[in-house]
Amino acid sequence: MVKGIKITTIGGGSSYTPELVEGFIKHYDELPVRELWLVDIEAGKEKLEIVGNLAKRMIEKAGLPIEVHLTLDRRAALENADFVTTQFRVGLLEARAKDERIPMKYGVLGQETNGPGGLFKGLRTIPVILDICKDMEELCPNAWLINFTNPAGMVTEAVLRYSNIKKVVGLCNVPIGMEMGIAKLLDVDHSRIKIDFAGLNHMVYGLDVYVDGESVKDKVIELLTDPNNTSFVKNVKGLGWEPSFIRSLNLLTCPYHNYYYKTKDMIEKDIKKAKEEGTRAEVVLKLEKELFELYKDPNLAIKPPQLEERGGAYYSEAAVRLITSIYTDKGDIQPVNTQNNGAIASIPNDSAVEVSCVITKEGPKPIVIGDLPIAVRGLVQQIKSFERIAAEAAVTGDYDTAVLALTINPLTPSDTIAREIVDEMLEAHKEHLPQFFPKKEAVKA
Amino acid sequence: MVKGIKITTIGGGSSYTPELVEGFIKHYDELPVRELWLVDIEAGKEKLEIVGNLAKRMIEKAGLPIEVHLTLDRRAALENADFVTTQFRVGLLEARAKDERIPMKYGVLGQETNGPGGLFKGLRTIPVILDICKDMEELCPNAWLINFTNPAGMVTEAVLRYSNIKKVVGLCNVPIGMEMGIAKLLDVDHSRIKIDFAGLNHMVYGLDVYVDGESVKDKVIELLTDPNNTSFVKNVKGLGWEPSFIRSLNLLTCPYHNYYYKTKDMIEKDIKKAKEEGTRAEVVLKLEKELFELYKDPNLAIKPPQLEERGGAYYSEAAVRLITSIYTDKGDIQPVNTQNNGAIASIPNDSAVEVSCVITKEGPKPIVIGDLPIAVRGLVQQIKSFERIAAEAAVTGDYDTAVLALTINPLTPSDTIAREIVDEMLEAHKEHLPQFFPKKEAVKA
Amino acid sequence: MVKGIKITTIGGGSSYTPELVEGFIKHYDELPVRELWLVDIEAGKEKLEIVGNLAKRMIEKAGLPIEVHLTLDRRAALENADFVTTQFRVGLLEARAKDERIPMKYGVLGQETNGPGGLFKGLRTIPVILDICKDMEELCPNAWLINFTNPAGMVTEAVLRYSNIKKVVGLCNVPIGMEMGIAKLLDVDHSRIKIDFAGLNHMVYGLDVYVDGESVKDKVIELLTDPNNTSFVKNVKGLGWEPSFIRSLNLLTCPYHNYYYKTKDMIEKDIKKAKEEGTRAEVVLKLEKELFELYKDPNLAIKPPQLEERGGAYYSEAAVRLITSIYTDKGDIQPVNTQNNGAIASIPNDSAVEVSCVITKEGPKPIVIGDLPIAVRGLVQQIKSFERIAAEAAVTGDYDTAVLALTINPLTPSDTIAREIVDEMLEAHKEHLPQFFPKKEAVKA
Amino acid sequence: MVKGIKITTIGGGSSYTPELVEGFIKHYDELPVRELWLVDIEAGKEKLEIVGNLAKRMIEKAGLPIEVHLTLDRRAALENADFVTTQFRVGLLEARAKDERIPMKYGVLGQETNGPGGLFKGLRTIPVILDICKDMEELCPNAWLINFTNPAGMVTEAVLRYSNIKKVVGLCNVPIGMEMGIAKLLDVDHSRIKIDFAGLNHMVYGLDVYVDGESVKDKVIELLTDPNNTSFVKNVKGLGWEPSFIRSLNLLTCPYHNYYYKTKDMIEKDIKKAKEEGTRAEVVLKLEKELFELYKDPNLAIKPPQLEERGGAYYSEAAVRLITSIYTDKGDIQPVNTQNNGAIASIPNDSAVEVSCVITKEGPKPIVIGDLPIAVRGLVQQIKSFERIAAEAAVTGDYDTAVLALTINPLTPSDTIAREIVDEMLEAHKEHLPQFFPKKEAVKA
């Protein structure tokens, strides 16, 4: 048996890759990576070269025997992989910009993982992920698929429901971010904070929060509603809740909850921002260009600090932590997207949820949640329904199903607006949605 | 044992009463009413006299031995009652007008059973209903409470959860209205239509629909999405759905679904209407005045046809049909609000649901639904959560709980707007919400 | 469209058939049977002739235009049938005698629907039923399958789980028998008794019992435990419970519960009886011979009263009542075996249960039970598990699965005895269990 | 705040105590015990002195600053305790001997935690535990109750259901024993073995088993059914299963499963053994006498090796491991009895189950199991029902409820035998079952 593990990163030309590589370098003792395969598509060839060469320099500098392979041949990259990570973006940032711009025309949130943007990112991404799964079945049936690609909840749902790959985990940096936020609020080290997470991707709640094992939820809620604490509240995105609401909700929220509990304000804010500085995709497009300029520097052999502005903080930490715990059968607790199997009552057993899990060599095992608090049960179920129906639309290419998914999304103001947005976005993303545009058979050969 | 049954109608001075009386007259053979007690409060004394005297004339004309009692003494009216029906309105139509007007100022739906209006009608009504339940425990512990008072789902939830009265049924005319609508669409007699109802009050779906026992759902959906059928669609309130949406939803909707699937349009329409002709309460105030003028006519001894414009069609039919089936142990199927007990998976067993039930002497027994279709599971759960938290706020008088209830309601655009509406409406309805305004103890005796 | 309905009775040569025919005659007004196809296998040809000719004479005497067809061609009989009833016995009474005799050698209950006998009757029957289902898919896809063949619960489970026929109902006379027993105990007419049934076939409980819609359960329990009432108790099979037990169980039991709550006594009694007068199959063999002698009489044109001794009372009544309610979309309540779909909590949704259902043209719709009383939840689940695993063994022909099914059956004293009984019974029934004895491929052609 | 923790051991005079003390000594670094209070009743005073003095000598020898307090004053012992462990035996071994002897007269298993013995041990123990809980509420409301007293499942159920103490864990050495057995079978170190445990106390299954995180269940099942491996199988109690059964069950069993899957053999074996060498209680009585003679030796300052013959191996290890993980918020995984809360589907959320849990400062959090395998779902539910109804009988002192509990127990051959055993055992244990023998009020003062 070959020693060390083989990791395949699909979308390896991403600007995030240096962070991931940094993680592998830092944790090499626990996680002996033998081969790292960065794979991308033709259109991403140049970026792959740039970022791949930076990765090689970083590893060389660290003096580690990790082989880095750069390739456009996905099948070669998958063969005998131990872990497959996915971080690609179908249609690149240009498609994301459309996900953001088009809904705003209808007064609807333009964001890449929620509402219409989340739906269409899912419609573009899911067929590709399922295609990867088919290759994995054949080429690396025992590998774990660690999916970072958004919308990660919908993608995990689709893999569980429509592929034969059962070793799949969806990963997000939101839970770590929540821990960091609480650590800062309480001024204690991150390592002392634990949160009981439950919900869905980008719809995850903290049911309780502990410092050194003792619940501090009451104190946290008190701080969050303390009028003298507004300086903090203002600084921490997503925590500016009405005190009466957050006291009676009595849960920790995640930043994306703003879209659902402050729908009107968020849409207005995002539309204003898009006007003034461009949408997030447009901003990131510029950032990325600068980053890749930096990456090209043959003297650069570390992750450049400017990467942090790009967002996605802790993604690499989350990924390496997860892969390490699976590889070493560590048995620690991490919040991930996995099959519910009864962890959250009233969510179907075969659906994906984001919950605190024990991480073993056999993957994540959810810790029991039982009933979600009554106040959030409906919203969580509704987003789950949205994810499920969206995944179905992605697989079937059925127009009516796509309209249904968007209509029941709580961010959509009406069935008619849902239909209009679907119409415009289908057309705009046509190139990446072949399932919705079946080719007519040629009349004559 | 005394023969015949005693019915007590709380809010007996309502303009609906003649319809109810007409029902008792029509079904006297099956349902031998011995005594009908119409009870109202001091402020409703005059109406009670008018409507009560009309009732007496109607019964006299029918030649039936039904005693009609008019009283302001609720306890006397409840004593040994067999059925107690409730149709009162705390704060009268003036309060309803506030429920409608205030939310509109915030761009939010102003309606008496949904959103902020539903919340505040519940907050005013539930303490009164629970008080009636306490009297019933003492004065007529074996009686059935047939509640018409809106929001009927929330009220039934509150009775099940916070009183010792278990013999309670919540009643609504929406399901019958749906049957009538389908009958008209298909041009068949109402008696041949059956619908499998499932959901909550004012959030009820038809899972399937039959003519003479054979499913015609596909045909109905086809008609509803037929572009050549628009004249019908436009005429039937609440059926003007996007064809793609209703095809993939594949369920019958109720008119109130418009508020949730066409939120933006409905709010705009209602605000416009309120400006032009006044809110529904304001319109009804006028209608009622005219009706009571008619009722005063000593020569009138039938239900005047003008009552039908008042709305509430079939309420009386629903009530008499239900009471008769309980009384005669008929075992027919009727849609009512009752304890879920597992009928709808994922709704708590002890919550109220609106489902098709077998009606026996022991009350309604739900027919199993199982899982609701995935597309509607979240919305139904969310409204149920709203009802439950609203009921809790009504009982505890807790401000934070009221804000929570309104924030999680899908018609509310943000926690801040929820809080602002709660603040303004609490003040506006102060007189009828003593639980939120505990009296300070006098400093000196 | 042809008027009237076509009924196909598989196992038409059964001695029960005259009862069924009598039922069709009595209810012809409601249930206009156009054709009755009695179909049997070659080995049953003679009986089919005898009983078929009696049927013809009965119908002629009644003056009804029902065509009776006698055939060995099952496919011809199934074509365009509206209802298919099954009442066959694979291996005839001789096989049943083995089901009874062999277990007794091991000190285990020998009975045809419980324990090892039930298992092996299932193993023989299920492949035949599934074969019929396949024919039905092709020849009468809209027909209802009304299954009388025991073990009816296991057979219904198998059809739901392993065939594409969803229009299946399992039928048993035990519930009617319980109603009759209570009627006799209370000395009221059967028509005034209603019982809320819940459980499984031959493991069904009465949760409550009503006379004219009012619960009389307390009174019934009191009578059943009244020492002065022993004459009754002794006469009614299965009701001689310890007063302390039945008081705290607080449910109506069915006769088969004796096997589970009086295991030791029942086995001893049955072994003694088998020694003295033969097993039930052996007794019935004699009875049947006498019956068929009677049936041959060309002057006989009614169901002979001697048939009642054969057992199976009310089976025909149950069958005709069910078929009529489906055909006429009656909406009355009958206890049948159907898919659980959430009616009984903790039983899988896709399993068969025996519960009170509303009977419509779309088939039976269970009335919600919710949680079974805690005292019986385990036993019911255990029998359901037995049925499910037995059905799996019947389909797969897997030896280990058969041993597992018998080991977990509560009537089996040990895994070793289970294995020994399976071994002996497999051998004894070899001819009718081809799935367990795959033919070895011929070495040479 | 006082440093170190206070542990109170009720039934401190038990012969097991030296093992517990040894555990505290070994793990002092992680678990700094400040005070150990051994408390017993008047009748156990002498034993308490003997064992308590041994404990003091052991601690002195170890050179640790643990104070040992010996007392008959339970309230003083409980005050401000951090952990309360319970290991008492109401009625002492003499009562256990009756639990064993009486059922055997009726041909029923005589054993202290299963069948009639389990029922009566529960009836004697539960009122005492609930009394301790009441004291704890007052004297040490934040303490954890770690219950060793059998029947531990029933006792945990009773505490969860009938006391206000929610910080309770039931503990058993069976799961560790299963791990040890597998370790021996596979010849690997115990530390490398992990089992996913699910079920109830003394009815726990291993759903899967891992060596270094990789499933070896198939291999284990193969070894257990390998005819060449019989020497092992014979040596490991409870593993001599029929190969066909254990292959299709496909689970790890615990030794107590023999009583349920080999009922007949086990009863016969136990009756024979009781005749030849006395019941287990009678054997232990002798063993204990010898042990206490050893304990008296003032030169003895270690746990004498003879204690191991007493049984209860690993109990101390399990207890110290659990207390340490709670105290240090370790987050490791241990199998304990705790509230289900949805971990095992179909077991009520508020019931006690024995499952693998993450152990934190907030106590055990179950890892999700979902559905138990269909083959064991019924038996597990039946034992849970037995435990629940037995707990109810223990609290109410209701005779009928006790008969019901025993009748539904799968080890009881009939309702009549259940009633007879209850009658005889109630009389035999009268002194310790005051709830069943309410004092009549004196006629005259």
Ligand SMILES: [Mn+2]
């Ligand atoms: Mn994310």
Ligand SMILES: [Mn+2]
């Ligand atoms: Mn209504």
Ligand SMILES: [Mn+2]
């Ligand atoms: Mn039967």
Ligand SMILES: [Mn+2]
């Ligand atoms: Mn134990």
